[in-house]
Amino acid sequence: MKRTASVVSATLYAVLLAFAPTASAKDYKTETVTLSAETIADGLDHPWGLAFLPDGALLVTERGGTIRIVKDGKVSKPVANVPKVVVKGEGGLLDVALAADFAKSGTIYFSYSEPRPNGAGTAMARARLVRNGDGAELDNVSVLLSVKKSTTKSAHFGSRILVAPDGKLFVTIGDQGTMQRSQDFKDEAGSVLRINADGTIPADNPFADGKKGLPEIWSKGHRNPQGAVWDPVTRSLLTIEHGAKGGDEINEPQAGKNYGWPVITYGVDYSGAKIGKGTHAKGYEQPLYYWDPSIAPSGLAVYEGSMFPEWKGDLLAGALKSQMLVRLDRDEKGAIKGEERMLKGEFGRIRDVRVASDGSIYLLTDESDGKIIRLTRA
Template identity: 55%
Template structure:
């Protein structure tokens, strides 16, 4: 069985009160007074620095790096902001209204591969509609001054809205052809994850205009919804491509245990709720066990659950020791899990970083210089940067 291994990193490090923030050199940030702290932590790759770039965000959910080095950040209540020169912008105008209820709200942001010339970005969010709430994917253009969105177009809306306010998913990964992969949870009803004619509990795949890619397994629409790529997912909140080999990777929440890393393949079934390595929150068994013919096994799972919020495949120059590793943001244990992979892609070991030090880590991405950027899902949420400490 592919049980998660745990090797704990050291926890609290010294506050480097006199350190010059390295991000100021890279991104042009001038650290704001409330966001000047830099702390030091030991890891298996050596000492790392965690710099607080900004605080005061309300449940930030996602961060991306813009071509000019500024950061764009979502806040779950429905705000989209820029972080530039150590300062947060006013909320960007034109963001669609979100259903800010339970786990819902403004979720992911992703920049089009041609953003530098077309200013196009994509958002996932929970919206209200007939029957309750559901997940929506939106395309828009950011103005040159970064103050507003224009040409806001809904390119996907899930098929059945319900009153539940959890398991919306939903992150976005953009393939090399510009098409979009994103996840939607089972919306609190596990049976929906086994219905190929229901968007819930799926990884979905659409073109940038919302049309259906030729590679989708149900493109004809007779055996399943045309947008569906794979089924049997409980609540996939992390999705990414390995930039080196194009492998699609997801991470999803289990129940009481059973969080999973998967490599979704077209038309495959990843088991929820028929098979799982977790149990119900009551302690009761779920489904038939951990395996069934015709259903896929995870690449890796956690028991107990760490509540994963995002996944990134590390390819960067700052931490060559981490080349090919997977970075998983975790909410429940408030940590960053680093997963080592062998030459076949199998996950072989885990190191846990920053356990309990910064709160609920919701997102993690690899910045262009190889540093990691994270956000914390808190009432007073922060943007953090992880870099290698200078050698003495």
């Protein structure tokens, strides 16, 4: 069962891409186009996040705690000086993004499950990427965000990083495995956070004075958001998050609003028991779109490239459990009209989806032998 309303998302990195594929391309027919899929790189350990570098290389995180650079089909040795991470369940090294001024500063942002004496918690840091020949290292690593309350659980760390057009950062944080934390406005868990590029708090954040909520909180009531994108159609942030048994959602998080988890949800507990009050309650926002049964979504992009003009403005989402790429067809105002499920079972668990400047689409597969797949027009 699915419902729509209006939605969006997308963010492109301006880059020149020239990769030598490691396997021959294979074609797949969709409702509107034929895709040609080729493997750009393989042998990655559960790759999680991807960013396009200006010279055409790819910056890729591996959940086990390493960052790699992939260029011309070659995977680099691990980038040096990456902080230690807790690799447990869903925890590990997560997303990566380039700063708006990366070409000048070399600054990157990355999120991870941070080790503590009493457990772990989601953190986001920045560092300068220094490349030297075939290698690279992180310099001047500094933590900009860290969930204060630790967890001993191993689920729902989030976490995607979005650099908005105004240079501010949105960071999605899961409920850290305890659903009630998503309704505590003095806890970063279960939130979308918003900060300046230097880690300070924007003056126009909804709780900037700290009285009713932590000043870094943008929105609350999220379960485990693993996709975030800036939508050029609606000029707003879009996120995608895991429900429990059913209730995966796409949301358009607005300042200070509460998106319901676990008070309202379109899913039920894994035991089949009811969660919260049902699907609606006063003071809680409805999703733009939801899935029941769940697909386990991760990664979200808005298609704005020239390679597939038929898909202009549509949303692309990866699916872990359902092992597919989902295209959400939208109208010119961003409202979702329908859904197409593509590549089902062809590449395994799709962890991340990115659109390159040439209009091609990149997928990361969440496997011990993880791959980078490039989709072009056949």
